[in-house]
Amino acid sequence: MNALIRGMVVLSTLLIGMLVTVGHLPRGVPDWVGLLRPEWMVLVCFYWAIELPERIGLVGVWLCGTLVDVLVGDAIGTNGACLAAVSLAGWKLQPRVRLYSPFQEVALVFAMCLGVLLIKAFIDNLLNGVAYSPYIVFNAVCTGLWWIPLYRVLGRVKASFYIR
Amino acid sequence: MLDPLKVGFSVIASPIQSIAEAPYFVTDLLIEFFASRNKMQEKNSNLEGEIRRLSYSSQRLAAIEAENIRLRELLGSRARLSEDVLVAEIVGIDPNNQRREVVVDKGKGDGVRVRQAVIDAEGLFGQIIATGQSNARVLMVSDPRHAIPIEIVRSGFRSIAVGTGRNDRLDLEYVSTTADLRKGDLLVSSGLGGRFPRGYPVGEVQSVDIDPARSYADAYASIRAQLDTSRHVLILFEGATP
Numbered sequence: 001m002n003a004l005i006r007g008m009v010v011l012s013t014l015l016i017g018m019l020v021t022v023g024h025l026p027r028g029v030p031d032w033v034g035l036l037r038p039e040w041m042v043l044v045c046f047y048w049a050i051e052l053p054e055r056i057g058l059v060g061v062w063l064c065g066t067l068v069d070v071l072v073g074d075a076i077g078t079n080g081a082c083l084a085a086v087s088l089a090g091w092k093l094q095p096r097v098r099l100y101s102p103f104q105e106v107a108l109v110f111a112m113c114l115g116v117l118l119i120k121a122f123i124d125n126l127l128n129g130v131a132y133s134p135y136i137v138f139n140a141v142c143t144g145l146w147w148i149p150l151y152r153v154l155g156r157v158k159a160s161f162y163i164r
Numbered sequence: 165m166l167d168p169l170k171v172g173f174s175v176i177a178s179p180i181q182s183i184a185e186a187p188y189f190v191t192d193l194l195i196e197f198f199a200s201r202n203k204m205q206e207k208n209s210n211l212e213g214e215i216r217r218l219s220y221s222s223q224r225l226a227a228i229e230a231e232n233i234r235l236r237e238l239l240g241s242r243a244r245l246s247e248d249v250l251v252a253e254i255v256g257i258d259p260n261n262q263r264r265e266v267v268v269d270k271g272k273g274d275g276v277r278v279r280q281a282v283i284d285a286e287g288l289f290g291q292i293i294a295t296g297q298s299n300a301r302v303l304m305v306s307d308p309r310h311a312i313p314i315e316i317v318r319s320g321f322r323s324i325a326v327g328t329g330r331n332d333r334l335d336l337e338y339v340s341t342t343a344d345l346r347k348g349d350l351l352v353s354s355g356l357g358g359r360f361p362r363g364y365p366v367g368e369v370q371s372v373d374i375d376p377a378r379s380y381a382d383a384y385a386s387i388r389a390q391l392d393t394s395r396h397v398l399i400l401f402e403g404a405t406p
Contacts, residue, residue: 018184019180022180067173073293130308130309
């Protein structure tokens with residue numbers, strides 16, 4: 001399997017991450033279900049940053065984040081900067097994360113996601129006067145809990161396509 | 165400054181948005197497809213009734229409009245233009261719980277501009293906050309960043325209705341403890357500020373809590389527009405009348 005296909009697979013996971021970030025729940029599903037939605041792009045970018053640190057570039061991640069900004073209507077640069085920071089953290093912590101227990105990994109993802117959400121809330125507060133919401137913490141907890149299943153799914157994808 | 169970048173990225177983002185919203189519309193289609201015959205007949209008869217009611221109302225409105233124009237002519241003021249609106253379909257909904265935004269299928273190419281007011285069949289829906297070539301983003305009245313100057317039809321009392329993030333509630337700001345306001349009062353846009361035309365229904369007062377120890381009363385209202393269920397909205401152009 002050539003490098004192009006493997007690259008396309010990684011890009012597809014990022015694209016799917018964007019789709020589920022933007023996708024709306026079907027009509028009739030209660031609003032609170034939306035609260036269980038994690039920060040998909042944070043999870044996907046962090047995964048590839050720790051698994052393929054030499055392949056995922058800051059510029060690429062930033063561009064993905066900018067696309068997310070346009071899709072969800074955030075101020076341009078918000079998600080780009082946040083995802084770049086997450087990827088940077090992934091690269092720096094990559095040797096250590098491999099030795100972490102699942103619980104430590106979840107705690108790390110929670111802390112990182114909380115940081116990202118606080119930055120976004122700060123920007124939203126600064127630009128639009130939106131008050132800080134306690135849902136931020138809940139959202140970060142959900143993102144942390146989604147880490148283990150997502151890690152396994154992406155691990156399968158990585159193994160199936162021999163991505164190294 | 166970043167607008168060209170945003171426009172460029174929105175070209176790439178547009179198909180992603182369409183794919184992401186597909187499950188939402190597929191569910192709708194399936195629900196409609198499998199709706200029982202009885203339900204359809206009931207819906208049909210309700211719609212026929214609604215058509216008759218609206219036809220009656222429009223006849224009355226035509227007479228009132230004619231009278232209104234005559235009176236305006238008598239007063240020497242220019243008659244307002246007739247309805248100038250654009251029908252748009254909602255093609256995307258922001259899944260963020262902290263925001264209330266939707267994407268509609270009309271954009272710059274159709275003459276849509278930022279700050280235009282948007283209504284649905286029941287009342288004021290929101291306003292345009294960003295436009296692409298073929299789509300536009302609408303900030304709904306329930307968004308916490310949204311505020312609209314309103315007045316009470318019964319008493320003429322003016323206030324500001326601010327979104328709460330919930331699609332069924334608006335908070336009324338600066339309501340003095342002596343304000344003439346009570347449950348069931350209809351709120352309409354006051355036209356102050358120039359962003360929204362005057363007279364479009366916004367909601368109904370649901371509760372007024374007066375605490376003499378505080379400068380302002382706590383009041384909130386329901387929202388008339390069907391923010392959760394509307395599929396089509398109307399974008400108002402300058403000169404549109406309620």
